Amino acid sequence: MSEAGLIASAEGFGVVALEVTAPAVFDVDAHLRITRPDGSIEDRHLGAAGIDPAWLPRGRFRLEAPTDPAWPTGTRLDVIASTGGPDGRRHAEPVTFEVDAPAEHASSWRLGSYSGTVPIEQLSWSQGMSNWFYRHFDHAARVVMDLMFAGHPKLQGDVLDVGCGDGITDLGIALRRQPKRFVAVDPFKGYERLPAICEDHHLPPELVRQSRIEFRSDDGNDLQLDDDSFDVVLSWGSLEHIAGGYAQTLAEIKRVLRPGGLFFAHPGLFYGSAGNHLGEFFDDPWIHLKLDRDELQRRVLAGTPRYMDRAGEKSPPEQYWQWYTELNPIKLPDFEQELRGMGFEPWRFALRTDPVVEYTPELQQHDMVTLGIAELYGVFRLVA
Structure with missing residues (x-):
C-alpha cells in the first residue's frame, strides 16, 4: 500500500505537486540534490526544516x-519525494529542474495543501507530540517498528x-x-470506535478494513488461538491492567508464540513517574506512594480528571479508581526474571528514566x- 499511490510533477520552478491517489501514503519524505556546474553535490532534507509528514491522505499537496x-546558472536541482514501503525500501518520485537565473532570495522547504484537500495544519x-x-x-507505531x-x-x-x-x-x-x-484482542472492544476516530483525524476510515486487522474480544488469560501460531506478540500498556495478575496472560503469550518469536512488552511500572495512571488527577507522579489508600481514594473520587491522551471516552472518577485498584505493581527486575524463567531472553530494550527524583520521607x-x-520498552526472544 505504501509503495504506490504517490505521483510527483513539476508545478513551477522548485515547486512539486504531490498527488496522493491511494487512501493514504505513509512516512513521506523529500530531499533536494543540488548538482552545480563544477560537479559539486549538496543534499538538503525536508526533515532538517522540522517537517515530518508521517502520512498524507488522498488529495493534492504542494511541496516547495x-x-x-x-x-x-546551470545548476541542476533534483527534488525527490518518497514514501515508506513495508520492507523498509522506499518508493521515490523524482522531479528535475535547472537554474536558468539566480534566485532573488533564499527560501526553505514548505509543504501545503491545494484547495479541496485537507489542510496540512x-x-x-x-x-x-x-x-x-x-x-x-x-510515534508509538514507529517506536515499535523502528x-x-x-x-x-x-x-x-x-x-x-x-x-x-x-x-x-x-x-x-x-x-x-x-x-x-494481524490479530488484535481486547475484551473491552475499544477498537469498535476506530473508524470514527480515524475519520475525526482525517485518516480515511476505509484503511481500517484495508489493514486486514482481525479485532477480537478475547481475554488475555484465555486466547482462542492455536499454539505456535505467531511470529510476534505485542503488549503495549496492557499487562499492568490485568486484574488479578498477568501470569496467565504471559503463559498464553508463550503458548501462541513460535520458538524464536519476538515478544514486545511495554508494561506500566507502578513505582515510576507514569505508573499510577492517575496523572489526570495529580501533578505529583508519586502521590500514590505518599498518601494512604483511603486519602488517595477520597481525592480521586472528589476530583475532576483532566482528560489527556484519550480516544474519546470520558470516564468518571469511579472508573479511574477501579483501574488504579486493579493495577499490578510491576518492577523491572522482577519482570525480567519472570520472563527469563519462562524461556524468554532480552533481545533489545530501552529505558526512560526521570532526570530528578526528589526523595521525601514517604519515598x-x-x-x-x-x-x-x-x-521499559523491551523485546524478548522465546528460546525455550
Whole structure:
C-alpha cells in the first residue's frame, strides 16, 4: 500500500505537486540534490526544516524546495519525494529542474495543501507530540517498528497484540508493515470506535478494513488461538491492567508464540513517574506512594480528571479508581526474571528514566532504581 499511490510533477520552478491517489501514503519524505556546474553535490532534507509528514491522505499537496541566490546558472536541482514501503525500501518520485537565473532570495522547504484537500495544519502529525492521535498512530507505531524491532522482517509475518485498546497503534503498524496476519484482542472492544476516530483525524476510515486487522474480544488469560501460531506478540500498556495478575496472560503469550518469536512488552511500572495512571488527577507522579489508600481514594473520587491522551471516552472518577485498584505493581527486575524463567531472553530494550527524583520521607522505603525508571520498552526472544 505504501509503495504506490504517490505521483510527483513539476508545478513551477522548485515547486512539486504531490498527488496522493491511494487512501493514504505513509512516512513521506523529500530531499533536494543540488548538482552545480563544477560537479559539486549538496543534499538538503525536508526533515532538517522540522517537517515530518508521517502520512498524507488522498488529495493534492504542494511541496516547495529551498532556493538559494548562490546557485549559479546551470545548476541542476533534483527534488525527490518518497514514501515508506513495508520492507523498509522506499518508493521515490523524482522531479528535475535547472537554474536558468539566480534566485532573488533564499527560501526553505514548505509543504501545503491545494484547495479541496485537507489542510496540512489539520493533520495530527503537523501538531507533533501535543496531539494524542499522533502519539499513538505515528510515534508509538514507529517506536515499535523502528526503535524496538529495527525493521525486523518478523513484523511482516503473523502478529498478535494482546490488549490492543482502541487499536490505533496497531493500525499504524499494520498499514506501514502489512503483516501476513494481524490479530488484535481486547475484551473491552475499544477498537469498535476506530473508524470514527480515524475519520475525526482525517485518516480515511476505509484503511481500517484495508489493514486486514482481525479485532477480537478475547481475554488475555484465555486466547482462542492455536499454539505456535505467531511470529510476534505485542503488549503495549496492557499487562499492568490485568486484574488479578498477568501470569496467565504471559503463559498464553508463550503458548501462541513460535520458538524464536519476538515478544514486545511495554508494561506500566507502578513505582515510576507514569505508573499510577492517575496523572489526570495529580501533578505529583508519586502521590500514590505518599498518601494512604483511603486519602488517595477520597481525592480521586472528589476530583475532576483532566482528560489527556484519550480516544474519546470520558470516564468518571469511579472508573479511574477501579483501574488504579486493579493495577499490578510491576518492577523491572522482577519482570525480567519472570520472563527469563519462562524461556524468554532480552533481545533489545530501552529505558526512560526521570532526570530528578526528589526523595521525601514517604519515598525512603523505595530504592532509587525502582523510582527512577519510568518506562521499559523491551523485546524478548522465546528460546525455550
